Amino acid sequence: MADNLPSEFDVIVIGTGLPESIIAAACSRSGQKVLHVDSRSYYGGNWASFSFSGLLSWIKEYQESSGIVDESPAWQEQILEDEEAIALSKMDKTIQHVEVFCYASQDLQEDVEEAGALQKNHASATSANSTEAADSACLPTEDESPSTTSSDVPAEQTPRSDPGSAPEGAEAEVSGEKENLCDDKTCVLSTSEEGTSENVPVAEDITEPPKNNRITYSQIVKEGRRFNIDLVSKLLYSRGLLIDLLIKSNVSRYAEFKNITRILAFREGRVEQVPCSRADVFNSKQLTMVEKRMLMKFLTFCMEYEEHPDEYKAYEEMTFSEYLKTQKLTPNLQHFVLHSIAMTSETASSTLDGLRATKNFLHCLGRYGNTPFLFPLYGQGELPQCFCRMCAVFGGIYCLRHSVQCLVVDKESGKCKAIIDQFGQRIIAKHFLVEDSYFSENTCSHVQYRQISRAVLITDRSVLQADSDQQISILTVPPEEPGTSAVRVIELCSSTMTCMKGTYLVHLTCASSKTAREDLEPVVEKLFTPHTEMEIENEVEKPRLLWALYFNMRDSSDVSRNSYHDLPSNVYICSGPDCGLGNDNAVKQAESLFQQICPNEDFCPPPPNPEDILDGDSLQPGASESGDIPEASSETPKEHANPEKPEEPSE
Amino acid sequence: MMAIRELKVCLLGDTGVGKSSIVCRFVQDHFDHNISPTIGASFMTKTVPCGNELHKFLIWDTAGQERFHSLAPMYYRGSAAAVIVYDITKQDSFHTLKKWVKELKEHGPENIVMAIAGNKCDLSDIREVPLKDAKEYAESIGAIVVETSAKNAINIEELFQGITPCVFWSSPLHSGPQKAGSADGSARRRKRSTLSLKCNLRFLHELGDFLRFMSPDPTLGPPRKWKQWSNQTWEAKHANQPAVLLIEAHGPLYLKKPEPPP
Numbered sequence: 082m083a084d085n086l087p088s089e090f091d092v093i094v095i096g097t098g099l100p101e102s103i104i105a106a107a108c109s110r111s112g113q114k115v116l117h118v119d120s121r122s123y124y125g126g127n128w129a130s131f132s133f134s135g136l137l138s139w140i141k142e143y144q145e146s147s148g149i150v151d152e153s154p155a156w157q158e159q160i161l162e163d164e165e166a167i168a169l170s171k172m173d174k175t176i177q178h179v180e181v182f183c184y185a186s187q188d189l190q191e192d193v194e195e196a197g198a199l200q201k202n203h204a205s206a207t208s209a210n211s212t213e214a215a216d217s218a219c220l221p222t223e224d225e226s227p228s229t230t231s232s233d234v235p236a237e238q239t240p241r242s243d244p245g246s247a248p249e250g251a252e253a254e255v256s257g258e259k260e261n262l263c264d265d266k267t268c269v270l271s272t273s274e275e276g277t278s279e280n281v282p283v284a285e286d287i288t289e290p291p292k293n294n295r296i297t298y299s300q301i302v303k304e305g306r307r308f309n310i311d312l313v314s315k316l317l318y319s320r321g322l323l324i325d326l327l328i329k330s331n332v333s334r335y336a337e338f339k340n341i342t343r344i345l346a347f348r349e350g351r352v353e354q355v356p357c358s359r360a361d362v363f364n365s366k367q368l369t370m371v372e373k374r375m376l377m378k379f380l381t382f383c384m385e386y387e388e389h390p391d392e393y394k395a396y397e398e399m400t401f402s403e404y405l406k407t408q409k410l411t412p413n414l415q416h417f418v419l420h421s422i423a424m425t426s427e428t429a430s431s432t433l434d435g436l437r438a439t440k441n442f443l444h445c446l447g448r449y450g451n452t453p454f455l456f457p458l459y460g461q462g463e464l465p466q467c468f469c470r471m472c473a474v475f476g477g478i479y480c481l482r483h484s485v486q487c488l489v490v491d492k493e494s495g496k497c498k499a500i501i502d503q504f505g506q507r508i509i510a511k512h513f514l515v516e517d518s519y520f521s522e523n524t525c526s527h528v529q530y531r532q533i534s535r536a537v538l539i540t541d542r543s544v545l546q547a548d549s550d551q552q553i554s555i556l557t558v559p560p561e562e563p564g565t566s567a568v569r570v571i572e573l574c575s576s577t578m579t580c581m582k583g584t585y586l587v588h589l590t591c592a593s594s595k596t597a598r599e600d601l602e603p604v605v606e607k608l609f610t611p612h613t614e615m616e617i618e619n620e621v622e623k624p625r626l627l628w629a630l631y632f633n634m635r636d637s638s639d640v641s642r643n644s645y646h647d648l649p650s651n652v653y654i655c656s657g658p659d660c661g662l663g664n665d666n667a668v669k670q671a672e673s674l675f676q677q678i679c680p681n682e683d684f685c686p687p688p689p690n691p692e693d694i695l696d697g698d699s700l701q702p703g704a705s706e707s708g709d710i711p712e713a714s715s716e717t718p719k720e721h722a723n724p725e726k727p728e729e730p731s732e
Numbered sequence: 733m734m735a736i737r738e739l740k741v742c743l744l745g746d747t748g749v750g751k752s753s754i755v756c757r758f759v760q761d762h763f764d765h766n767i768s769p770t771i772g773a774s775f776m777t778k779t780v781p782c783g784n785e786l787h788k789f790l791i792w793d794t795a796g797q798e799r800f801h802s803l804a805p806m807y808y809r810g811s812a813a814a815v816i817v818y819d820i821t822k823q824d825s826f827h828t829l830k831k832w833v834k835e836l837k838e839h840g841p842e843n844i845v846m847a848i849a850g851n852k853c854d855l856s857d858i859r860e861v862p863l864k865d866a867k868e869y870a871e872s873i874g875a876i877v878v879e880t881s882a883k884n885a886i887n888i889e890e891l892f893q894g895i896t897p898c899v900f901w902s903s904p905l906h907s908g909p910q911k912a913g914s915a916d917g918s919a920r921r922r923k924r925s926t927l928s929l930k931c932n933l934r935f936l937h938e939l940g941d942f943l944r945f946m947s948p949d950p951t952l953g954p955p956r957k958w959k960q961w962s963n964q965t966w967e968a969k970h971a972n973q974p975a976v977l978l979i980e981a982h983g984p985l986y987l988k989k990p991e992p993p994p
Contacts, residue, residue: 086800124804306838335806459809466804473795479802 086480086502089509090116092678093500095169095485096516098126099664100655102468103671103685104514104678105477106330111682115477116508117469120171120484124469126516127175127312127634127657130462130579133305136537140630143176156486156501166487167497167648170521175635175657177532178596184612185298185539185627296541296583296627304581309460310537311579312634313658314571314588316341316454316555319445322668323464324455330685335467337458339577340450345545345556345570346421348413352545352556352608355421357442358451368413376414383439393432401435402427420557420567424662428563456553456571459578464664474688488513490649497649512678513652517637520645520654528644531636532593533660534600539628540585544572544608551576555662558604566592568604569662584627592660597631605629634658638666653677735785740775740810741895742792744832745817746825747799750851753882754817755791758892763883780892787896805839813845813895820850820879823860833873846875847895853879853886933973 091113094105101117102124109115123129131139160166301308317323317338327333344355356365362373362380386393396404401423405415419427423438430438445453457463473479489499489507499509517525543552556570568591573579580586587609589601605626612625638659645654653674659666672684743751756762759776775792792811797803808814816832818825829848836844848870850861863879870877876894880887 124802337810459806463806463809466806469804470795470797470806473797476796478799479797480800481802483800 086116086478086506086508088507090114090478091510092116092512092514093118093508093510094514095119095500095519096126096514096655097121097124097465097469097481098128098516098655098657098667099465099468100667100671100674101126101514101516102465102472103326103668104655104675106332106468106471106475107671107675107682107685108512108678109472109475109477110330110685110688111679113679115472116480116510117472117477118480118483118485118502120482120519122482124481125312125462125465126518128462128465130309130311130460133301133308133310136308136310136630140179140181143173143179143632156505159501159505159507160487160489163492164498165490165492166501167490167524167652168487168521169485169515169519171484173518175518175637177633177635178598179632180598180630182626182629183298184625184629185296185301186612187298296581298628301539301581301584301628307575307578307581308539308586309462309579310586311461311588312535313461313533314535314569314590315461315658315664316456316571316662318441318663318665319448319450319453319455320441321445321663321665323664326668326685327467329687330471331687332467332471332685335470336463338449338455339458339553341452341454341456341553341555342450343545343547343552343554344421344452345554346417347556347558347607348416350607354545355417357422357453358446361451372411372414375410376417379408379410379414379418380439380443383436384443386436386440393436396432399432400428401425401430401432404432404435416559420559424557424567424569426567427559452555454555456573456577471685485519488515488649488652495649497652511651513649514655514674514678515652516655517640517657518635524646524648525644526646528637528640530640531660533634533636533658534589534591534593534595534597535632535634536587536589536597536601536605537630538587538589538605538609538626539580540587540609540624540626541583541612542624543574543585544570544587544624550574553577558607561603565594565600568601570604570608585624590660592636593633597633601631636660638670736779736788737785738788738790739812739896740790740792741813741815741892742808742811743794743815743817744798744803744836746819746828747796749817749819749822749825750882751815751817752793754815754849754851754880754888754891755793757882757885757888758789759791761885763885778892782893782896789892803835808836808840808844811841811844813847814840815847815849815891815895816875817849817851818861818866819852820861820863821852821855821858826850826861826865830869833875845895846873847891848875848877849891850877850879851882854881854884931974931977936977939977 092105092108092115094101094108094115094117097117097119105115105117119126121129123131123135157166324333327336344357345352346355353367354365356362356368356376357380359377362368362377365373368376382389382392393404396407402415402419405418408415410418418439419425419435422442423430423435424442425435425438442453449455469477469479484503485500486503486505487501488497489501490496491498497513499507500513501507543550543554544556545552545554551574552572553574554570554572556572558568558570560567568589571588571590573586573588575582575584577586589604591600593600608623609626610623612627635657636659637656640654640656642648642654648654655674656670675682675684743755745751753763755776756764759778775790777788777790779786779788781787792807794803794807797807814836816829816836818829820826833846836846848866850863850866866877866879878887878891878894880891882888
C-alpha cells in the first residue's frame with residue numbers, strides 16, 4: 082500500500098507478544114501515540130497460535146532460517162555523525178531443535194488389502210538444529226501405498242480442487258507446500274461427511290468424526306483451519322493478574338473462555354482424576370471415606386494456613402513433600418496435593434511455597450467453575466490480539482511484516498531517538514519497547530538464557546476417557562529422576578476451537594535440560610502410543626498419536642536488564658514467554674514497564690462508557706462501546722465462562 | 733418484553749472507502765465530512781425491531797488495523813456477517829475487495845454471510861465501478877450486494893436489514909419494507925412454515941449448541957431437552973440414534989443458499 086507511516090510517535094513497540102501488546106494497549110489508552118510493529122506476518126510472536134497449515138509454514142521457516150544471508154546494511158548511510166546505531170537482529174534465534182513426526186496414515190485410499198500387512202514402523206525424524214533442514218518427516222504405516230513409504234512427501238499427488246476451503250493462515254508459499262501435503266481431497270470428503278450429508282440440509286456445519294476412528298493426515302490438513310495451535314501452553318488462573326487486567330480494561334469482551342474441566346494426576350502408570358473442589362471430593366469414587374475426610378481437612382487448613390502458623394512452623398525447613406508426609410495423608414493424597422494441586426517440585430519446594438501454591442489454587446477454585454483455570458477459545462494467541470485491538474481502538478497504528486533495522490542513539494544524550502525501518506524510513510519516538518528476540522547477538526552476548534521444552538501432539542482420544550468427550554484437562558507428570566522438572570500436559574478438546582472434531586490437541590511443557598524431544602519423549606511414550614494399524618483391531622488403552630512436534634523455545638524471562646550491552650535508558654526490554662503455567666509474569670512485566678514510560682498513569686483503566694459520551698457529545702471516537710456487550714458472550718455460563726460475570730463460588 | 737437477538741457484523745474494506753461513515757450513519761444517523769481516519773470505535777450497537785423481536789447489531793470496525801494490512805484474525809471470530817465496502821469512485825478499492833473476501837474465507841468463520849456495499853453512490857457521476865461488475869462478482873461468491881451512500885443515507889438501513897434474513901435462516905416475518913439488497917431469492921413468504929428433517933441425535937445436539945451460540949438470550953435458545961443433552965450426561969454412544977427435527981416458524985423459513993462451487 083502506498084500509505085506511508087507517520088514519522089513521529091510517543092512510543093514504538095517492536096514485537097506483538099503478550100507483554101508488548103499489553104503495554105501498547107496501556108500506553109495508547111493513556112493517550113500516547115503508539116506505533117506497534119512486528120517483523121512477522123502474524124500477531125503474537127512466540128505467543129501466537131497457528132492453524133495447522135500456519136504451523137507447518139512456521140516449522141518450515143525455522144527449519145530453513147539458517148539460509149538467510151544478511152544483506153549489507155544500507156541504513157548506515159543514514160546515521161549522522163552525532164549518532165550511533167544499535168542494529169537489530171533479522172533472524173529469530175529463539176526456536177531450536179524443531180522435530181516433526183507424522184504417525185497418521187497418509188494413504189491416498191483406504192487400502193483394505195494392505196491393512197493386515199505387517200510392516201515395522203520406523204520413525205524418521207528431521208531436525209532443524211543447524212544447517213540441516215529437510216522436509217517434514219512422515220512415518221509410514223502399513224496401509225500406505227508402497228510409493229509413499231519414503232520419508233518424503235508422497236509422490237502421487239492429486240491437485241487440490243477446492244482452493245476456497247484452504248486452511249487459513251497460508252501465504253503464497255504455504256499453499257504451495259500444502260499442495261504437497263494434501264494428498265487426496267475427494268477421498269477425505271467421502272469418508273468424513275457421508276454420515277451426515279444424506280438427509281440434513283444444514284450439514285455443512287457438522288462434520289462427523291469418521292466412524293472407523295481413523296483420522297488420516299490428509300484429514301488433518303483438510304481440517305487444518307480448525308486448529309489453533311499455541312506455541313506457549315498456558316492457562317489463566319481465574320484469580321490471576323491477567324484475568325483481573327482483562328476485566329479491568331474491558332478487553333475481556335474480545336475473547337471467550339472455557340473452564341478447564343479436570344485436573345489429572347499420573348501415578349503408578351495410570352492417569353486419574355484429582356478431586357479438588359468440595360463437591361469433587363465428596364463425589365469421588367476413588368477415595369475412601371477416610372481419605373475424603375483427610376483431604377477435606379487438609380485443604381480447609383491450607384485455605385487459612387496463615388492463621389495457624391503453629392501447625393506448619395516446625396516444618397518450614399523441610400520440603401513440602403516431606404511436610405505432606407507428616408500430615409496424615411495417604412500416599413495417594415500426598416501425590417495429588419504435591420503434583421496436581423500445588424504443582425510444586427518434590428525436591429525443591431519448601432513447605433511455605435507449597436502451602437502458598439495450594440492456597441492460591443483453592444482460592445481460584447469456584448470463581449468460574451470447578452477448577453481454577455480458564456482457557457481462551459481459539460487459543461492463547463487470541464490474548465495479544467485482544468490487547469492490540471484495544472491499542473488500535475485508541476489510535477495505535479499497527480504494522481505487521483514490518484521490520485526495524487536499527488535503533489538510532491543520540492551520542493550526546495545517550496538516548497535512543499528514532500528507528501530506521503526496512504524501507505529506510507526514520508521514525509522518531511520518545512520510548513522504545515523491544516522484545517528480547519529482536520536484539521542482535523552483539524547486544525545479548527552476555528545474556529544467559531534458559532530454554533523451554535515443548536511438544537505439540539495431535540491424538541485421537543483423551544488420556545482419560547469420560548462420559549463427555551469434551552474435556553479440557555491439565556496433568557502434571559512428576560519427573561522420573563531428581564533434578565529434572567515435572568512435565569505439564571494440557572489436553573484440549575475440539576470445543577476449545579483449537580483442534581478438529583475427533584482429535585485432541587495435547588501440549589507438553591517443561592523447563593529444558595536437553596532438547597525438547599529428549600526431555601519430553603519419555604512422557605509421550607508413557608501416555609500415548611503411535612498410531613498404527615495393528616492396534617485398531619484389538620482395542621488399546623492409550624490414545625494414539627497422529628502427529629507430533631517438538632521444539633525448544635528460549636526463555637528470556639528473569640534476564641536482568643544489566644546483562645544486555647549498553648542500552649539507552651529509554652529502550653525497554655520485553656521478555657518472551659516463561660515456562661510457568663499462568664500469565665502473571667507477563668502482566669507484572671507489562672505493568673512495571675508501563676509505569677516507567679508513563680509514571681503516575683493508571684494502567685489500562687476501563688474505557689469510558691459510550692452512553693455517557695453519546696449523551697454529551699454525539700460523536701466521540703474511541704469510546705463507542707456499549708457497556709452491556711459482555712452479556713453477549715455469556716449465554717452459556719456453564720460452558721463459556723466470561724470473566725465479567727463470575728459465577729458465585731459454588732463452594 | 734421483546735426478545736433480543738444479537739449478531740456480530742464486521743466491516744472490511746480499504747482505508748477511506750467509508751466503513752466508519754456507514755456505521756456512523758446506521759447507528760447515529762449522522763455524517764461527518766472530517767471523520768478521523770482512525771476512528772476508534774471498537775464496536776457500535778444498534779437495535780432494530782424486526783417482527784416481534786429485536787435485532788441487536790454489534791458492528792465491529794477495523795480500528796484502523798486494515799491500513800497496513802494488519803487485521804488480527806480475532807476480529808472475525810464469531811461474526812455472523814461481514815460487510816465488505818468498496819468505493820464506487822475508485823476502481824482500486826473494488827480490486828482489493830477480492831483480497832478481503834479471500835482473507836475472510838481464510839480467517840473468518842465458515843458460512844459467514846457476506847454483504848458487499850459499494851459506497852459513495854451519491855458520487856455516481858465520477859463512478860469507476862459499474863454496478864453490473866459488483867453484481868456479477870457478488871453472485872459468484874454468494875454475497876448480497878447493494879450500493880450505498882453514507883452521506884445521503886441511501887440504502888444503509890437496507891444493507892443491514894438485508895443481512896438479517898440470511899443470518900437467521902428461520903426468522904420471523906420481516907416487518908420492514910424489503911428493498912434492494914434484501915434477502916436472496918430463496919426466501920419464500922408463507923404465513924406459517926414447517927420443515928421436517930430426518931437426522932440423528934448428534935445432529936440435534938450440535939444444532940442445540942449452534943443455536944445457543946447464535947442466540948444470546950437463553951429463553952430463545954433451543955428447547956430444554958437440548959440443554960440436557962449438551963451437558964455431560966449426553967452420551968456419545970446415542971449419537972447415531974435416528975431423530976426427526978421439526979421446525980415450525982411464524983413466518984417464512986429462510987434457508988441460506990448453498991455456496992456456489994468455486
